[in-house]
Amino acid sequence: MSRIVVVGAGVVGLSVAHELAVAGHQVRIVAERAASESVSAVAAAIWFPHAVAIDGGVLESGRVTYQRLEELAADPATAVFMRDGLVRVRRDGADLSWTAAVPGYQRTADGVRCTVPVVETGRYLVWLQDRVAALGVTTTVARIRATGPEELVSEVGDPDAVVVAAGIRSGDLLGGDDEIYPIRGQVVRLANPGLTEWFTDDDHPDGLTYVVPRTHDVVCGGTGQVGSWDEEVDAATEEAILRRVRALVPALAGQPVLSRAVGLRPARSARRLERAGRVVTCYGHGGSGFTLSWGDAARVAELIGPA
Numbered sequence: 001m002s003r004i005v006v007v008g009a010g011v012v013g014l015s016v017a018h019e020l021a022v023a024g025h026q027v028r029i030v031a032e033r034a035a036s037e038s039v040s041a042v043a044a045a046i047w048f049p050h051a052v053a054i055d056g057g058v059l060e061s062g063r064v065t066y067q068r069l070e071e072l073a074a075d076p077a078t079a080v081f082m083r084d085g086l087v088r089v090r091r092d093g094a095d096l097s098w099t100a101a102v103p104g105y106q107r108t109a110d111g112v113r114c115t116v117p118v119v120e121t122g123r124y125l126v127w128l129q130d131r132v133a134a135l136g137v138t139t140t141v142a143r144i145r146a147t148g149p150e151e152l153v154s155e156v157g158d159p160d161a162v163v164v165a166a167g168i169r170s171g172d173l174l175g176g177d178d179e180i181y182p183i184r185g186q187v188v189r190l191a192n193p194g195l196t197e198w199f200t201d202d203d204h205p206d207g208l209t210y211v212v213p214r215t216h217d218v219v220c221g222g223t224g225q226v227g228s229w230d231e232e233v234d235a236a237t238e239e240a241i242l243r244r245v246r247a248l249v250p251a252l253a254g255q256p257v258l259s260r261a262v263g264l265r266p267a268r269s270a271r272r273l274e275r276a277g278r279v280v281t282c283y284g285h286g287g288s289g290f291t292l293s294w295g296d297a298a299r300v301a302e303l304i305g306p307a
Contacts, residue, residue, distance in 0.1 A: 085198035200212075
């Protein structure tokens with residue numbers, strides 16, 4: 001049995017820990033923030049590759065994750081649901097390669113209509129934490145101060161392997177990564193008047209816009225502020241989001257605000273998924289953490305090998 005430490009407790013870190021534990025490894029998670037405080041908890045968490053460089057590996061991870069989430073949706077306890085919706089397409093030549101993973105999608109005049117997994121983040125992360133714990137994985141919330149691979153391995157107890165899945169902090173732990181940067185995302189959650197269909201428009205002329213209904217609320221966004229480290233909610237930004245979503249979905253007019261949040265998407269020129277010695281990197285997912293989580297976790301398990 002190999003001893004593995006996973007650094008990070010967001011959806012990617014938890015998924016990686018799950019797959020390694022299932023493979024028979026002794027797994028421990030160390031994270032600066034609990035899952036409930038991670039950027040994963042802020043996400044609208046609709047299956048869709050967003051703010052990530054798409055290549056063959058990303059497409060394969062997306063396909064694997066779609067299938068896994070579709071299977072999980074059969075169990076209401078997971079808080080995964082298959083929902084119909086529209087990806088608005090405004091540009092000629094837009095990359096639609098992701099549709100290969102989506103059964104039964106339809107190309108229409110206004111975009112792509114399809115059915116994809118939607119994850120209710122709070123409940124799903126709790127469910128996943130419980131599954132991981134049941135597999136014997138322990139979790140420690142602590143700040144790691146390492147600034148290089150060797151120092152990182154030593155600080156977390158000299159395990160057989162370390163998986164760096166710490167989102168925006170991943171580069172710092174490895175001694176700096178000039179290619180990683182934040183994309184600030186702000187959302188506002190409204191009471192759900194009975195909506196079930198989602199809508200996303202990356203190229204809305206007034207800014208990134210999406211409406212993702214969940215059981216009791218609707219996640220409305222958003223922003224894509226490259227390079228911003230600001231984690232405070234901005235009132236003017238929220239008003240702009242509300243104007244856009246209410247114009248597109250009139251049923252949202254008058255619905256009360258239930259909560260609001262900001263998260264920093266961990267973007268990179270290309271997601272980093274590789275092994276060097278005892279360190280495996282799995283970060284740079286941009287806005288696609290949920291979309292790639294299970295596929296990338298399976299790939300990490302392959303890189304580490306059998307227990």
